[in-house]
Amino acid sequence: MTELPHDPAVAPELPMGARFDPVTGAELVGAGSGARRQSFALQPGEPVASFNLVSSLLPLAAGTAPQTYRWALGIGILIPVVAGALGFLAFAFVAAALVVPAVYVVYMYDVNQWEDQPLGVVVGAVGAAAALGVGFTFLWHAGLLRESLSPVDFEGNGSGFSWTTFLVLVLLVPIVSEVLKEVGPILLARRPAFDDMIDGLTFGVAAGAAFAAAETIVVNRGLFSSFGQMDSPNAGFWVSLILSAAVVKPIVYGAATGIAVASFSGLGAGYDGFKPAYFRGLAEALVANVLFQGGLYFTARxxxxxxxxxxxxWGALIAAALVVRLRYLLHYAVLEAALEASATGSSLKDTVHGTAYCPSCEMPLLVGANFCVACGTSVRAGNKVARARNRAEDTGYADETELAAPPPGRPALEPTPPGVAPRDNSATAIVVGAVVAAILLGGVIGQLAAVGASDDVDDRPPADTGITLDPGSGGGELGRAPAVQFGPGERTVQAAGSDKILDLGDGVLMLVPKGFRIDEPGPGFVQVFGFKGYFFAYLTPKKSTLTKLITSNLTGISNMGVQDLQITSPQAVQVTGVKGASTLRFQGVLATQQGGTIPVEGFAYYFIRSNGTGATAFALYGKGALKPKSKLVSGYNTMLNTLVSTL
Incomplete structure (x- = not known):
């Protein structure tokens, strides 16, 4: 910091009507005179305790271009929401992931946050976080958890609650993610050019948003397939997920990391480092991340x-709390840094040295000022043109007693001439256009990837996947099972070793082989789980038709949470002892905010019995799980054929 004389005799006289101290930013008039607890230091028109994203997360744009970035964020969010409502889900999720990172990269250029070192800042704050996000998300999503992330329990936990999944998602993921997000920003904050608290906050938010973007794309990679476009999407469901990906997650991740890295930077020149203030900020970030992930885990149930x-x-509530906390941190950091500089007789990096104007109200600033005396806006809340002008000396002074400072470093842009108020150089159309272009480009690439990887629902009948309809073999298995003893006019069901035989009623039996667990037996219904696949069978006691059975079954599958249900054309099959039978295959996708999108598939058989009543048997499993000669295929064949043999 530069030494400044503090003799009151040479201090500039405050103009009439001054409301704020130009050096410390303290209020001079009104009920809040002295301590400044109400008006936000970077945008005095807002209270400190408010949820304003632009002045909180993009503080250097708070004075000169708040509306510009509100438009950029608003239009950026609208694009994926509209795309998702129309069914272009691959486009929507990639675009949603890019909204906040795109705004931040444009913002850092606009305000020259990278101090003419764009490559190092983008790689350190954005690139490193994105790369680490991709790697770590693949590790836990595709490696550690896989099917256990589905809202349908493919891990066989019965109640749907798994301690392993819970601990990974609610403790391991948020803790490790937070550490990884901070790697790049902390390395940048150790450099003299970026040791200011606002720099640390900005790089932390950028890294958090980039990490969130990488995570969103990885967990939703299942959309890069035929599921990338849906003809009739559930708009309420998908828009909720898209808003979470576009707004809530990047704000939670970014604000949490911003708090921690800003605490690492500390006040004034130089960074504080790993001191108690940093560990407090880190603890706040970890608590917020754990609460966020914990809430998503339970709401996904x-x-x-x-x-x-x-x-x-739930995510919006966590995001709001983090933004308010971030605002208080910023507010008091700006005020305390100015107060410290005043007490030590030094100046801040952006203290006014020549003719300069307020970035918000454009009133002239006093030489040596850190705040506007009229509106109280910090001189930090300006773009690169305004701050370059603040740092530049005039060619001369009318009064030699005015405060002077050594020649500033090379400004990012040519400063405006003395006597001319610098205008916001970030035309709204240019900023918004750049953000929209980046989002559209990312969305188009995502949709093209989905088109290239898409495949139609497999039209092969279940028999071609190893599922064989053979009632004779099913009857033979029941006959060999010691659990079934045929008495005169009745059937007695007993336990048979590790195999189990279920009586669905009306004389219908089903053999459940070893390795499968009966979850929900009931009159006329059974749900069985084993080898990461489900098998369901139920009776329709009233007279029915194949069309009615198919419609009712597909509605039930959709109600289980399977989105974009795609089916093959029903095919008639010949089965001895029933009046009619049909089969089809289906596929769809399960989705949550936390687990992303998981493709699933299955097959179904429908039967009209001799008395006109119906029976349905269907299976549901993760896409690709049904492998020939696997225990899952063998078990499905046993259950299906023993069931059919008793219809």
Whole structure:
């Protein structure tokens, strides 16, 4: 910091009507005179305790271009929301992931946050976080958890709650992610050019948003397939997930990391480093991340749109709390840095040295000022043109007693001439256009990837996947099982070793082989799980038709949370002892905010019995799980054929 004379005799006289101290920013008039607890230092028109994203997360644009970035954020969010509502899900999720990172990169250029070192800042704050996010997310999503992330329990936990999944998602993921997000920003904050608290905050938010973008794209990679476009999407469900990806997650991740890295930077010149203030900020970030992930875990247990909306609301509450905390941190950091400089007789990096104007109200600033005396805006809340002008000396002074400072470093842009107020050089159309172009480009690439990887639902009948309909073999298995003893006019069901035989009623039996667990037996219904696949069978006691059975079954599968259900054309099959039978295959996708999108598939058989009543048997499993000669295929064949043999 530069030494400044502090003799009151040479200090500039305050103009009439001055409301704020030009050096410390303290209020001079009004009920809040002295301590400044109400008006935000970077945008005095807002209270400190408010949820304003631009002045909180993009503080250097708070004075000169707040509306510009509100437009950029608003239009940026609208693009993926509209795309998702129209069914272009691959486009929507990639675009949503890029909203906040795109705004931040444009912002850092606009305000020259990288101090003419764009490559190092972008790589350190954005690139490193994105790369680490991709690697770590693949590790836990595709490696550690896989199917256990599905809202349908493919891990066989019965109640749907798994301690392993819970601990990974609610403790391991947020803790490790936070550490990885801070690597690049902390390395940048150790450099003299970026040791200011606002620099640390900005790089932390940028890294958090980039990490969130990488995570969103990786967990939703299942959309880079035929599921990337849906003809009739559940708009409420998908828009909730998209808003979470576009707004809530990047704000939570970014604000949490911003708090921690800003605490690492500390006040004034030089960084504070790993001191108690940093560990307090880190603890706040970790608590916020754990609460966020914990809430998403439990809201994902609620099916359908309700669960998605609850997750969005929970995330928004965490994001709001973090933004308010960040505002208080920024507010007091700016004021305390100015107060410290005043007490030590030094100046801050952006203290006014020549003719300069307020970035917000454009009133002239006093030489040596850190704040506008009229509106109280910090001189930090300006773009690169305004701050370059603040740092530049005039060619001469009318009064030699005016405060002077050594020649500043090379400004980012040519400063405006003395006597001319610098205008916001970031035309709204240019900033918004750059953000929109980046989002559209990312979305188009995502949709093209989905088109290139898409495949139609497999039209092969279940028999071609190893599923064989053979009632004779099923009857033979039941006959060999010692659990079934045929008495005169009745059937007695007993336990048979590790195999189990279920009586669905009306004389219908089903053999459940070893390795499968009966989850929900009931009159006329059974749900069985084993080898990461489900098998369901139920009876329709009233007379029915194949069309009615198919419609009812597909509705039930959709109600389980399977989105974009795609089916093959039903095919008739010949089965001895029944009046009619049909089969089809289906595929769809399960999705949550936390687990992303998981493709699933299955097959179904429908039967009209001799008395006109119906029976349905269907299976549901992760895409690609049904492998020939696997225990899953063998078990499905046993259950299906023993069931059919008793219809």
């Amino acid at each position: 609620v099916e359908g749109t309700t669960g998605a909306v609850l997750g969005l609301v």
